[in-house]
Amino acid sequence: MKCKAGQIEVFATLAPTNPPQLQVLQFISAKPLSPALRESTAQIISLIHQWDAEKARALFAGSVKLAAIQSQFEALRVQYGKLRASDVLEGDGQTQARLRLVGKYGNVEMKLLFEAKSHKVEVVTFLKPRESSFVP
Numbered sequence: 001m002k003c004k005a006g007q008i009e010v011f012a013t014l015a016p017t018n019p020p021q022l023q024v025l026q027f028i029s030a031k032p033l034s035p036a037l038r039e040s041t042a043q044i045i046s047l048i049h050q051w052d053a054e055k056a057r058a059l060f061a062g063s064v065k066l067a068a069i070q071s072q073f074e075a076l077r078v079q080y081g082k083l084r085a086s087d088v089l090e091g092d093g094q095t096q097a098r099l100r101l102v103g104k105y106g107n108v109e110m111k112l113l114f115e116a117k118s119h120k121v122e123v124v125t126f127l128k129p130r131e132s133s134f135v136p
Contacts, residue, residue, distance in 0.1 A: 006031035006093070031093035037114050040121055041085055041099060044110070048073045048083055061120040069124065076126060081105045100129065
């Protein structure tokens with residue numbers, strides 16, 4: 001469900017009983033990104049495409065291991081091709097967000113934690129999209 005303030009996704013799991021009963025009900029809210037978080041997202045995507053150590057130091061908090069991030073970004077570039085930001089899937093829009101990144105070879109989700117006061121990214125992780133099915 002979408003509105004001007006964001007969106008809410010509802011996930012329901014039914015128990016395999018007769019009649020089916022509600023087993024899990026989950027609500028996930030996603031608010032639009034703040035300008036600072038939107039800019040940080042764009043900078044991360046730019047770094048995935050072309051690593052720049054100076055820009056990375058300016059973007060990430062001091063606790064982030066840049067060598068590990070660089071390796072992860074290189075792997076993403078190889079696996080997914082050129083990525084672009086798509087939907088905001090979860091988050092408060094100020095300090096945390098989960099976004100869908102759409103690539104030439106598939107989609108990946110990016111989750112980030114952002115320090116609003118310092119404008120630094122504290123954590124960035126990448127996840128297989130929920131709608132992806134497992135292929136052995």
